[in-house]
Amino acid sequence: MYQAPRGTSDILPPEQKYWSYIRHTASSICQLYGYQRIDTPTFEDARLFVRSIGESTDIVEKEMYSFEDKGGDPITLRPEGTAPVCRAYVEHGMHNLPQPVRLYYMASIFRYERPQAGRYREHHQFGVEALGAADPALDAEVIDMAWQLYVNLGLKGIALSLNSIGCSNCRPRYLEVLKSYYTQHKESLCPDCKRRLGKNTLRLLDCKTPSCFALNEQAPRSMDYLCQECADHFNQLRNYLNLLNLPFSLSHRLVRGLDYYTRTVFEIAPEGETGAQVAIGGGGRYDDLIEQLGGKPTPAVGFATGIERLVLNLKKQDVVVPALFPLTVFIAHLGQEARDEAMKLTSHLRKSGISTIASLSDKSLKAQLKQANVSGARYSIIIGEDEVKSRTVTLRNMAKGEQQTVPIDKLAEALR
RNA sequence: GUGGGCGUAGCCGAGCGGUUUAAGGCGCCAGGUUGUGGCCCUGGAGAACGAGGGUUCGAAUCCCUCCGCUCACCCCA
Numbered sequence: 001m002y003q004a005p006r007g008t009s010d011i012l013p014p015e016q017k018y019w020s021y022i023r024h025t026a027s028s029i030c031q032l033y034g035y036q037r038i039d040t041p042t043f044e045d046a047r048l049f050v051r052s053i054g055e056s057t058d059i060v061e062k063e064m065y066s067f068e069d070k071g072g073d074p075i076t077l078r079p080e081g082t083a084p085v086c087r088a089y090v091e092h093g094m095h096n097l098p099q100p101v102r103l104y105y106m107a108s109i110f111r112y113e114r115p116q117a118g119r120y121r122e123h124h125q126f127g128v129e130a131l132g133a134a135d136p137a138l139d140a141e142v143i144d145m146a147w148q149l150y151v152n153l154g155l156k157g158i159a160l161s162l163n164s165i166g167c168s169n170c171r172p173r174y175l176e177v178l179k180s181y182y183t184q185h186k187e188s189l190c191p192d193c194k195r196r197l198g199k200n201t202l203r204l205l206d207c208k209t210p211s212c213f214a215l216n217e218q219a220p221r222s223m224d225y226l227c228q229e230c231a232d233h234f235n236q237l238r239n240y241l242n243l244l245n246l247p248f249s250l251s252h253r254l255v256r257g258l259d260y261y262t263r264t265v266f267e268i269a270p271e272g273e274t275g276a277q278v279a280i281g282g283g284g285r286y287d288d289l290i291e292q293l294g295g296k297p298t299p300a301v302g303f304a305t306g307i308e309r310l311v312l313n314l315k316k317q318d319v320v321v322p323a324l325f326p327l328t329v330f331i332a333h334l335g336q337e338a339r340d341e342a343m344k345l346t347s348h349l350r351k352s353g354i355s356t357i358a359s360l361s362d363k364s365l366k367a368q369l370k371q372a373n374v375s376g377a378r379y380s381i382i383i384g385e386d387e388v389k390s391r392t393v394t395l396r397n398m399a400k401g402e403q404q405t406v407p408i409d410k411l412a413e414a415l416r
Numbered sequence: 417g418u419g420g421g422c423g424u425a426g427c428c429g430a431g432c433g434g435u436u437u438a439a440g441g442c443g444c445c446a447g448g449u450u451g452u453g454g455c456c457c458u459g460g461a462g463a464a465c466g467a468g469g470g471u472u473c474g475a476a477u478c479c480c481u482c483c484g485c486u487c488a489c490c491c492c493a
Contacts, residue, residue, distance in 0.1 A: 003484075058491050062417085080493090109493075114417085116487060125493060192490070208489090257492060279493065306493025334451060367446085369453040384451055398453070 007113075007121025018311045021321040023106060025152050026126045033145050035102040035128055040084035042108060046074035052083035052289055054259025056199040063111040065121075077110035080258065081127040081304055082286065083293070089131050090295035099132030100300070106307070118278070118309050127283075127304030131290065134299035136233050139264045139285060140240035146268055146281050146303045147246055153310065154319040157271045158280070161251040162241075163222065164234040165202065167262045168288060170227035175201050177220045185215055205253045221252040230263055237264060256282060260289040264301065270313060280313060281305030328415065330377035331358040332368035334384040341383050345393070345408070352412045373398065379415065 004010055011019060030037070046066050053059050065077035078084055085103055088094075094101050106126045115121060128145060130138050143160065150158050166174055179201045186194065190209040197204065205216050226234060241248055248266075256265045265284035283303025290298035314321065329349055333342040342358045349356040357375060359368045365382065372380040382394040382403075395414060396403035406414045 365451045373453040
């Protein structure tokens with residue numbers, strides 16, 4: 001028997017109301033903030049991701065779904081959403097549009113890793129990117145959107161962590177300081193961190209191994225090594241967040257897993273949750289990425305949130321989400337003539353915008369009404385010989401258990 | 417890649433070497449008389465117990481291998 005591949009899952013009808021709720025909430029926020037939807041391909045030239053995400057990140061080192069297509073081109077299933085949007089920005093000359101360009105996407109994301117709670121090989125992200133402005137007000141806007149999304153979804157007790165990791169001017173110096181700090185304490189580092197020390201020093205900061213953890217608390221902080229511009233930017237951002245009443249806590253160990261981030265980085269997670277995969281969303285500024293991808297120097301900022309994790313949290317918090325597509329009418333019929341009538345009536349009601357299903361069987365009325373009950377339809381319509389003769393139907397309100405005879409041409413009216 | 421837990425009908429789940437030709441619940445189907453649902457009652461269909469091998473007179477129950485699921489680590493959404 002076939003099964004969905006490891007780390008993937010079917011989103012079955014009973015789940016769909018959560019997905020629909022999230023999609024609607026997200027897109028209405030995007031509308032409010034003036035963001036427009038963009039869809040990019042599910043797969044891209046593999047090199048796009050290697051260049052943007054960084055060679056020595058986990059994603060590129062071991063998590064990409066990569067293959068050669070039949071033409072021999074290197075292809076990768078999208079492991080994150082930002083790089084493709086930047087590629088599209090450059091490819092379509094969006095620097096000619098009024099800046100910043102505000103975009104959002106909802107897309108499948110693929111990473112080859114061992115699945116566990118809240119982590120999958122194919123998952124879905126909703127993300128926004130604001131490209132073409134360095135103003136910290138834009139960082140605040142993006143963070144505000146993220147926050148507002150969670151608030152509007154009805155999630156409680158979420159916390160925002162914030163950091164600035166500097167820019168291409170000030171970061172090199174910070175990295176040197178950081179590297180020499182860890183080198184001094186090399187003996188107490190975990191094996192992973194020893195290995196990473198030369199390649200991706202920033203990432204040592206969020207190692208959770210107990211021995212490293214203590215060391216990380218004492219480590220030099222990027223916030224203390226920002227150049228004047230970055231420091232000003234960060235200060236302004238914090239002012240804006242205060243203006244918007246967005247509570248945040250500074251986290252000097254927050255660095256994010258992708259190489260392209262500059263300045264602002266942030267993460268949002270339910271308060272008090274521990275463990276590694278609790279973050280429901282995160283993002284930051286990536287001022288050098290578009291230039292790296294062959295565009296003009298273009299500062300930008302964005303964030304993404306994992307839809308599966310949102311669903312998980314909505315359920316955990318017992319958030320009530322609206323039901324999907326309630327059925328209005330179920331038609332039961334008795335006898336061939338009635339069945340023909342039901343067929344026509346079903347079509348008529350559907351054309352009038354009334355959701356309708358008719359029984360497919362010639363079973364007893366009892367059995368058909370049972371189906372009607374399970375279908376969740378608000379009304380049942382019963383057509384038998386009497387009704388056919390008199391050009392009427394029996395209209396039954398399922399919740400009240402009351403019914404009346406309605407002329408067939410008055411039916412659409414009676415249902416309003 | 418590493419470590420732990422688990423694998424019995426569509427779903428949940430009892431059984432843990434011998435009246436098991438495998439409970440029970442949900443769901444599904446049919447009936448409880450004539451054209452009426454949701455509650456109740458009755459009946460029915462549906463599993464050779466993840467796969468393969470072994471131990472034994474006898475295995476869903478013990479052992480081995482594999483596969484799968486799951487949780488955790490690494491890391492991320």
